[in-house]
Amino acid sequence: MQKAPTESTDAKDTPLFEAVFQRISNSEDLSIPFSDYMREILYHEEGGYYSRLDENRIGREGDFYTSVTVGETFGFLLAQQIVTEWSARFDKPESFVIVEQGAHDGTLALDVVRGIQEISPELFDSFLYRIIEPRKKHREWLEKRLSTEAGAEKIQIVPDVAGAKAPEGIFLCNELLDAFPFDCFEMQKGEWREKRVAIDQDRFAWKVGEANSDFENFIKRWQSEYPEGYTTEFCTELEPWMDEISTLFQKGLWWIIDYGYEGGDYYAPSRTTGTMRCYRRHQATEDPFKSPGEIDITAHVDFTRLGEVAEEHSLSVETFTDQHHFLIEASKPWLLGLEGQAPDARAAKRLRQFQTLTHPSIMGQQFKVMVLSKGG
Template sequence: MNLPQPCADALAQSARLVELIRDEMTASGGWLSFARYMALALYAPGLGYYSGGAKKFGPGGDFITAPELTPLFGQALAAQVEQIMRASAAQVIEAGAGTGLLAADLLLELEARGCLPERYDILELSGELRQRQFDTLAQKVPHLASRVRWLESLPERFSGALVANEVLDVMPVHLVAARADGLFERGVALGDDGALCWADRPASGQVLAAAQALALPQPAKGEYVTEICLAARAWVAEWARRLHSGALLLIDYGYPREEYYLPSRSSGTLLCYYRHRAHGDPFFWPGLNDITSFVDFTAVAEAAFDAGLEVYGYTSQAQFLFNCGVLACLGRRGPQESADYIRAARAVQRLTAPQEMGELFKVLAVGRGLTQPLLGFVRGDRLHTL
């Protein structure tokens, strides 16, 4: 692959992670599920992609998220967060807060709306990202930074708004290969040369049950490979146990089930990102690449419903942002001929255009105890597609 060469320190970190993976693989009989491999590659303490020190977000990192593009994303989202807080409690939790820019943008806009949360909690696994978030908030919103705290784990009880932007796509997934002779789980082993390689074994347990429930295409020749994210289902169910009133706003790229498991999508949705280049080899420089898969929003909504939550809405990111007033936020940027307005308008186009992020990204809201329709879904709700 034609990718920029990492520095020597980064390569050494990746090599240490590979040794850790090999050691765990040996202890497990020579095979790891891909979900376990992905968890180590992304989150192994001090070595994984999100727990190491490499820059991940923005032009100098590996990818750009919506808050990196423009504060208008957070300003529009604040309208929905405000409605949820006023109907439940003045608290916000952000899961996986990236650089902290979304937290800063939300706090500033909620302050302008006269609806500051009493607390803005951040649930973040990465110590390096926690420090970056702290620095961002100290720079952008020093007068509000005292409202922010970092959580070590999920709270026992919570009311308010939970925001998770691009969190579900990096939860570890199991890989399943459907062939004429049955269902197999695709995991990781060591090849004859000692390198990481794919290795299949008959699917069993929860993975087999989930795959059978999906009735995956089983081609007469070849195979149909896809992902099943048991972690996302468990995560949402755990929030359901703790949420007293309020809503979870889940923003990510993905599909409803009928689109996710189309026969034509026979190689799945797994992707890796390195320096703004996408590729399909998760064994290439482990710990230095992001590993993601698209979200099965039907599975997430079902997990929430089965755990006792209501499903309040599901729509495209574009429709959600329009419903929340992103164009009104843009209109506050000054004269339309100004450079600031033009830059902001281009960013909004990237967030909302169908060929950019507008259609690829979806927003799902689930929760408990809210009686009014949520603002972000008043037009263009697609709940019927889940």
């Protein structure tokens, strides 16, 4: 049995430290895949980064910004596009469901619901908004937080995909997939090696092991030769996630919004250090072992692979674009309604937020949107 890490480690005093240490100690080769480490650090019920409800992780006082924290305009524009699709594509069905996963504190849900109420009272009367939240404590916290908010009567919080299913609807997630656990790989002496997590001198550290054949076969499609020391990631969660999420609707749309690249860019030989990043208080670090449970760990999304996995699950890739073009298209009915008149204070505020969300050098090109469909 290895000696438990001492107080001198950078990871000291974090709730998950001993739990992860024990998992490594009990493993066959005293190491675990990085995806297992990441799953514990982010999602463990006691002390996982996304399981702690005592701190606001998003916004000015948190660890990172999102399109939602810019203001209510992001949700309003999604609502505008939902109304457009509900009318033109779905032909105004009597019942309609919006499903969100990765809802955090429910702000986007409220913004979308209130946007629909403003834009289309007809749709507002006939739709429901379901949030998938598997963690019981977080469901209870969300229910309490949303209970006094205007529009909360349209929101249901369910534990799984089965509880969110509907004949017709739209699924959306914003910055969900970048937090899916992934494994790490490095090119060493002409061979791919897996970077696993072990204990070295009382702290978490990398341990190199044999790469699995699935990754080796996958990456060959992009490039036959990579430079020494090249590192990258491979998400382990796409297939099981799509197994479930693709069954939500008989006829539907799936909007996946996140930062990422197409496969050729993701695995370009020039991207020598991969895309993994760690964040705390808006400060980036490349050390995923510092203060486990206190930092966010992310990687960009490989949208080429995402689209291929979706097609394997009988979904069609309709659109792959950036947030700039997606929101510009969604905003057309709203902007048309503003023509020929001076915007009031609320419209002026929305226009300022709209510029932030769509400007190519701010958020417009940073975030990508993949639209999947099923059922015509």
